[in-house]
Amino acid sequence: MTKVLIVDDHPVILRGVRRIMEDAGVxxxxxxxxxxxxxxxFHRLRPDIVVADLTFRTGALSGLSLIRQIRALARETRILAFSMHDDPVIVSRALESGATGYVLKDVPAAQFxxxxxxxxxxxxxxxxxxxTRVAMLGLGARRSPLADLTARELQVLSLLGRGQSYQAIADALAVSYRTVIGASAILRHKLGVRTLAELIHVAVSQDENGFGR
Structure with missing residues (x-):
């Protein structure tokens, strides 16, 4: 008998996914x-399938960390990332982190x-x-500025775009203050900016385009 764990901080989403699961005979x-x-x-119940959002109020794209942790603990678990993000960079990072599948939240119930x-x-x-869009990432044409960022760097950039301080980012991601400073320096180098203010401007611009939502 299939056991499913849904991880999402939106009650309406939880109810909707639960209903689909029940209709599917879970x-x-x-x-x-x-x-x-x-x-x-997950650690206590070891479900067969995890349906996980990527963005939570406590930390942008923190669902990527959850996917990696689950994959490291139980490689046989199947993970469906269920997200509003349609940026191919985010999709690619979710798959690299260990998601088995990826589906958008605005699809009809039948597609989910x-x-x-x-x-x-x-x-x-x-x-x-x-x-198709994920495959295009490696072709160079219209390359996303986010394409070379790691999952952790994406998280830091998104939180900077939300106005979070280094310490708040460290607390949200459960890493050290020094780790966030290092990630910020790497981000400036990869994105071709020299100052924190310029980096925050890039982060805000990406957030306005749907990156951090």
Missing amino acids: GTVHEATDIVAGYRL HEAFEAVRAGRSYLPHALA
């Missing part, structure tokens, strides 16, 4: 509304069901349009 559905609770439940069933069967899932 025997047991567990829910968590933050990263810490999600990991603890298709994605879930593919992941439940052990197959990867990525909508054709997103797969």
Whole structure:
């Protein structure tokens, strides 16, 4: 009997996904509304499938960290990233972190069901349009400025765009203050800016384009 864990901090999303799971004949559905609770439940219950959002109030793109932690603990677990992000860089990072499939939150219920069933069967899932955009990342044309950033660097950049201080970012990502300073320096180098103010301007611009939402 399939066990599923849903990790999302939006009650409406949780209810909707639970209903789809029940319609799909899933025997047991567990829910968590933050990263810490999600990991603890996973560690205790070891569900077959995890449906995880990528963005939580406590930290931009922190769902990537959850995916990596689950993958490191149990490689056989199938993970469906369920997100509003359609940026191919974010999609690519989710897959690199260990997601089995990726589906957008604005798709019809039937498409989400298709994605879930593919992941439940052990197959990867990525909508054709997103797969094409991810494949285009390596071709150089219209290359995203985010393409060379790691998952951690994306998290730091997004939180900078939200006006978070270095210490607040360190607390949100559970890393040291020095780690955030180092990541900021690397971001300035990769994005071709010289000052923190310029870096924050880039971060805000990306956030306005939907990167940090």
